[in-house]
Amino acid sequence: MNLQAGCYSASGLFLFSSQRFAEIMGINLNTEIQMLKGVGPGKAPALQELGVCNGADLLEYFPRDWEFLPETAQISELTANANVCVCGVIESTDYHKFKRKPIFEIYLIDKTGALRIIWFNGGYLANQLHPGMRLAAYGKVTKYKHQLQMTNPRFKILREDIPEQDPKQLGGAVYPATASMSSGMLKYIVRKNIDELSACVKEYFTESFREEKNLLPRKEAFRLIHLPQEESHLSAAKRTLKYEELFLMQLGLAVRRYRMRNFAPSIAMKFSSQLDRRIRKRFPFFLTEDQDKAIEEIVSDMSEPKPMNRLLQGDVGSGKTVVAVYAALMAIANKAQVGIMAPTEILSRQHYQSISRFLEGSRVRTELVTGKMPASERKQLTEQISKGEVDIVIGTTALIQGGIDFHNLGLAVIDEQHKFGVEQRAKLRKDKAPHCLVMTATPIPRTMTMTVFGDLDVSVIKTAPPGRGKVTTKLVSPENRKKAMEYIRGLVKAGRQAFFVYPRIESGESDRNLKSAEEEFELLKTCVYPEFSVELLHGQMPQEQKKNVMERFRKGEVNILVSTVVIEVGVDVPNATVMVIENANNFGLAQLHQLRGRIGRGASDSFCFLFSESDNETAIKRLEVMQKSTDGFYIAEKDLEIRGPGELFSTRQHGLPDLKLANIVEDFEMLRMAKKDAEETLKEDPFLQSQENQNIKKAIIKKFGARLGLTDIA
Template sequence: MAIDLYALPVTQVSGVKGKKPEELLALGITSVGQLLDYYPFRYEDYTLRDLTQVKDGDKITVQGTIAGVPQVQMYGRTKSRMTCKIVVDSLFITAVWFNRHFLRDKLTAGAEIVLTGKWDQKRLHLTISETEFPGQGKSQTGTLQPVYSITGALTQKWMRQTMKQALLQFGELIPEVLPAELLTRYDLLPRKKAMALLHAPGSLEQGQQARRRMVYEELFLFQLKMQAYRALNHDRADGVAHPVDLPAVRAFVRALPFTLTASQKQVLAEILHDLQQPHCMNRLLQGDVGAGKTVVAASALFAVVKSGYQGALMVPTEILAEQHKRSLDRLFEPYGIQTALLTGSLTDRQRRDLLASLQMGLIDVVVGTHALIQEDVYFRQLGLVVTDEQHRFGVNQRSILRRKGMNPDVLTMTATPIPRTLAITAFGDMDVSTLRELPKGRKPIQTYAVTPAMLERVLGFIRREVSAGRQAYVICPLIEESEKLDVQNAIDVHAQLQFAFPEYRVGLLHGRMTASEKDEIMRQFSSNEVQVLVSTTVIEVGVDVPNSTLMVVYDADRFGLSQLHQLRGRVGRGEHQSYCILIADPKNEVGKERMKAMTDTNDGFEIARRDLELRGPGDFFGTKQSGLPEFRVADMVTDFETMEQARDDAAELVRRPDFWTGASYASLRQFLQRENIFTGDLLD
C-alpha cells in the first residue's frame, strides 16, 4: 500500500527538529507532502555571465582575476566601503563591498574570484552581494539556487538543505496523479522528476519543463474539482423550482422607465430559466460600470416574490444599501412589494421590529450590509440571495447568507469586469452571465491625465461645470494628513475648495463619519444642495447621481486601475457629457501605465485585463477571502491558455463513464473524495 506523504509528520525529515517544526508550521507545513509542495517563488541564477550581454541594473555572476589592492573606507566603528579592481574578460571593473572589510586579506593580486552582485553599466561597478574563491569550499557557481518565502529564524540555506534531504528520503514515494494519456498528450515530465527539478533545477530549461508539468497539474486538478462538482450536481433536485409568472415579469419589465438592452434581456432570460429549475441557481452576473445589473437583479427579485418567496440583497456599504433600497422602492411600490433596509445603524427597537416582520414573511425583499448574516436574522421562506460586489465579502459571509434559506438560488453580481479566463478560474462552479453593452444614450466619459502643476486649470474646469448647473466629485486617498505619505487628504482639499469656490457648497464625505452623516451628505449631493463633493473612496461603488458630470481624482497614481475605473463610473449617468480628470505624479512609472490605460479606453474588460497584468490576480481582487484560488505554481495571468486547456480536459474526462469506474483514474477519484466533492456541498 502506498504511503501517504501528507499523513507523514514533517519531523520524519532528518534535520527537522528543535524549533524547526514550529517555524515550518507558520508556513502551513506540518507534513512531508506539504514540505515537498512548498515550491520556491524564484531562483538565484549563479550562471557565469558575459559582461557584453548584460543590462544596467542586472544581478549577475562573473569570474575574474584580482588586479589591484583593496581600498577600504571606514564609517564609524563597523560600517565600511571596500573597492578593488578586477579583470573580467579583459575588462577592468570595480568591485564594491559594503561592510565586508574582513575579506580584505583574501583579496590578493592575481587570485581568481567569483562575484555576484548588481551591475552598474556606466561606471563599470559591481556592487557585491556574494563572494567565492574557487577551490575553497563548496561552490554554487553555475547553478540555479531556489529562493523560498520564509519567516522567522528559517534561512534559505536551511530550507535548501531540508528540501534536498526530503527528496532524498521520500522522493521515490511521490505518487503520480495525472493519467498516462495526459502525460503523453502534452509530453509532461513524471511527477517525482518535476518536483525534484522545481526544487533544484540543473538549468533554466529543466526548471521551465518542471514548472510546465506542475502548472498543468495544479490547474487540471482545480478544474477537475469544478467540473466534477457540476457534473454531479447539475440535475440535483434540492433547490426550489419557482413557478415564475412570466406574463407578470414581462409586464414589470415593460413598465420600467427605460427599455432593457439586448444584453439585459438575454441575461434576465437565463436567470428566469434557472429559477424554474429544481436545482439551485449559482450564477455570476458581471458587467461594466453602469451596464444595468441592478435592474436585472430587481426583475429576478420581483419574479421570486411573485412566486411566494422572499429575496435578500447584500451589499458592502450602507450608502450603497440605502441607494438600492430607494431604487427598489421606486420599482416595487406599484406592485405592493414590501422592502426593508437592515444595516448596523438601526436602533435596537427598529431592528427587533424588522427581524420579526422578516421572520413572519411581512417583508418581501430585504436589502442590507453584512448585518444580514448575523445569527438572529431569520427568513420565513428565502428564495433568492443576491450579493453585489461579491469580491468585497469573504467566502464565509456569502455562504452564511445562503444557509439562511433552504438552498435558495444565488445570484452574484460584480461591477469589476473579470476577463473570461479569470471568471472560469475563480467561479468555475458558477454559470457566468455578462452584460457587455451600456444603456442607450450613454456618452463615453472623456478622461484626461494631468500633473499637479495643472491644478489651477483643473479648478477652472470644476468652476465651468458647476456654473453650468452640474456637479463634481473630488476624490482623495486619505482622510487626514499623514506623515508617511505625501498625498492630498480629504480634509485639506475640502478646506482648499471651500476657499476656491465661496459661491458654491462643498461637501465632505469619508469613512469615519456616522451612517446618518454620510446619508445626509449624499442626500444633499443628490438634490444638488451640495455642488462639489470631496470624498475618499467610500463612493467608489454604485453611488448614482445623474447630474454629476465631473470626477477629479487627486494622487490617481496611488489607486489601482479597476478602482479608478469604478470611480470614473460614478459620472456619465445622465444626459450631459461627463469628464474624469486624473491628477498623477509624472515620476511614478506604474502610475504612468495606469494613466495611459485610463485615457486609452472606457471598456472595463480591457481595464481589468491591464490591471491584472500590472498587479496580478491577488491584488486585483483585493482580498485573500475573495474565493479566488491561491495557486502554488500557476499564474492566472500568464498561464491562461493552460487554464483553458485544463478545463476542457477535465470536462471531457468527467463526461466519460470509465472515469468514475476505471482503475487508471483511481487517484483522481481519491483526490475528489479528499476535496469532499461527493458530499454535494456548494463550492465556495
C-alpha cells in the first residue's frame, strides 16, 4: 500500500487525504448508491426513483433552495429582539380557538429553560406538532407581559430517524424530495459522503482560466453548493457550476458543428447568374430584401464542399417556402435530389401543392410520400427515388421510417424544426452529408438560437412580402362576444372566410369551461350562422375527409371552418381574413401567433378575435402582448420572459442534456461568455487532444453521447 498520500497526526495516528481515503474505501463517483454511507438496500430504491443511482448522481442532485438560519442559542441565553434558532422538546400544546385571534401555543424546553411560542390562526398546526417532538424554531424573540416568547416563527421538526442531526446544521440545502425520501434524509446522506465524492471530482479548467473567469475549483464548488456556510459561498459555487453546464453544452454543439462541416464532404454546388435568372422566373413576384439576403447566404453555403447547416427562421407568411424552392432548384440544377420533411401530413401536402404550382411546366419531378400510401405504390415510388428518377420528395416522418434511400441526396429541407429532435434530422441525412436547411415559422428567441439551435448558422426573414393586408387583433370580453359575432357575420357576408379555433375536439369531464370543436360546430352551424356553409376539421378525422374539407375551404365553397390547432401551420387561404380563437387563455403566445398567421395572407385587412373569460393575470398578460404586436420575434422574447425556458422547450428533446442549475434567460450573459470560450477552445484544439482538455472531452462524451454523434471523438 502506498502511504505517501497521508501524514501522521500529533497523536501518532496515520491520516489519509480525502482523495486517498476514497480510493482505499472504494467510494467514488461510480459507486452504486446503496454502497454509500447512510444508504444501504433500504433507502436505495427511493433514491433511484429520483434518478440518483451512483455517487456522481448524488453529487449532481442539487438543492432546490438554501436556508441560512440564525445562530442556535439556549433558552436561558435569550434576550428580547434577538434573531435566533432555539432547539428543544415540545412540553405542551394548546389551541385557543375562541380568542378574538385564535392562537396555537406550545412550550418548548431545553436543559436550560422553557420558551412560549405562539402562532396566530395556527389551528392547522394542531395535527403537526405534539408533545415529545424535537423541534427547532427560528425567528425574533419578543417580550410580552414580562415574558420572552416567539411569535409566528418558522420551524423544523427534528426527525428521530436521523440520529446525528446537528441543530447547528439545520439550515443550508433543501432538496427536491418525495414521500419516501425527505429533504432532511437527503441532506444527511450528502453530508456523510460529500468529502469522499468531491475528492474524486476532476478539474476541467486550468487555474489561470479559473482566475480569469472568477470560478472556483470544481471540488470546492460541489462542496459549497451542498454545504454553504454563508450566501457568498453559495453564490460562487452556483456561478462555477452554471458556467460549467453552459460551457459543456456550447462545446458539445461546437464540436458537432465542426465535425459536420469538416468530416463529411458535401456536393459543392455550381452557381451562376444565368441559373439565378432561370430560378427567379419561376416566381410571379419580386422577392423581398430579406429573402434575397437569405438566398445569398444559402448559395454561399451550398457552393462549399462542406455541408450547409442553416436555420431559416421567418415570421408566419414571410415567404420561407420560396427561399426553400430556390435552394431546391439550385440542388436539382447540380444533378442532386431534394428531401423535404414536415411535421404533419397537412403541412407536407401544402408544401407539395405550393411547390408544384411554382414548378408547373418544368421537367422537375416532385412526389409526395405519406404514411398511408398503398404498399405497392410506395414500393414503386421508393424504387424510383433510389434510381434518382424523382427530384423532390416531400413527406412527414415517413421519409425516415425505412425503405427510402435517395440516389443522390444533395439538400435536406426540414420544416418546423422545433417539432423534430436532432436524431430525426440525422436520420433523414443517414450516412450522407447533404446540405441541410431547417425552417421554422416560430420565431426563436436569441437564447434558444444559441442552445437548441446552437449547431446551426441562422438566416432571418422579418419583412412580409409586399401587398399583404393589416392584421388587427382584439381581446374580446364575455359582454362583447355577441357584438363580435355580428361583426364577423358582416365580414363573411361580404365574401370573406373565417376560422373558429377551439382547444380540444370533444367535451370532457376534466374542464367543463373549455369549449370543444365538435359541440361548437353544431351550435355555429344550426343556431349562430345557419345561412353559411360551416365545416369541421380536426386531427382524428380520416385523412381523405380532412383533405376534402381543406380543399373545399381553399376553393371558397366553405365559409366558416371550425377547427382545432391542426391548422396551426401550413394552411394558406388568402381569402380567409377572420379568425376566432376560443379559450385563448389556454394557448401559449407562440401558438396563438402561429394560429393568427393563418390569416393576413392576402391583400385584404384581417381580424383576429381572442375570446377569453379568464381573470388569470399571466394569461391576460399573454393576450395583451398579442393585441399589442404582430411581430413574431417580439412575441417570442415575451413568451420566453413570461413562461420561462423550462416550459418552452425541452433540451433533451433536441439532443442536449437538461440544465440543472443554469437558466438560459436569467444567465444569458454567462451563456454568451460560455459560447465564446467554447469556440475559442475548439479553435485552439479542434480534436480536444491536449492534456488539459482530456477531462472536458470525457465530460462532453458522457453528457451528449450518441445524441449528438460525439461518441467517436475519444
